[in-house]
Amino acid sequence: MIGFQNADGSFDENQYKNLSTSFAIFCMNLLEFPELEKMKNSAQQFLIEHQHENGSWKAENFIKPKAHEPYKSKTLTTAYALKALL
Numbered sequence: 001m002i003g004f005q006n007a008d009g010s011f012d013e014n015q016y017k018n019l020s021t022s023f024a025i026f027c028m029n030l031l032e033f034p035e036l037e038k039m040k041n042s043a044q045q046f047l048i049e050h051q052h053e054n055g056s057w058k059a060e061n062f063i064k065p066k067a068h069e070p071y072k073s074k075t076l077t078t079a080y081a082l083k084a085l086l
Contacts, residue, residue, distance in 0.1 A: 001027065005039055009046035016060040018077050021046055025084035047081050057081045 001024060005011055012020030021043050028040045051057055059074040 001036070001039065005042065009042035009044075011043065018047065018050055018057045018081055019060045019062065022077075022080040022084040029084075044085055047085060051081070 001011075005024075006013075006017075010017040010021045011024040025040055025043050025047075028036045028043070047057070056074050056078040058077065059072040060077045061070040061072045062076055063071045
């Protein structure tokens with residue numbers, strides 16, 4: 001994971017940073033390396049800064065059952081982001 005975090009604390013190079021960052025936090029929670037704490041804090045701060053006023057996060061593509069019909073869900077993105085922050 002080291003070397004893959006963006007300067008803003010997120011993970012991923014595309015527009016799906018909330019989900020990717022949430023998944024990265026899940027992985028860091030499984031590992032007990034002190035050097036990951038700063039990265040995890042930065043990732044959590046990214047999620048907090050991108051949370052909407054109503055408490056949700058932007059719907060992001062999760063799966064693509066067909067090439068031009070991605071499935072995206074605000075509920076799913078929000079659930080993963082909240083789980084990553086707890």
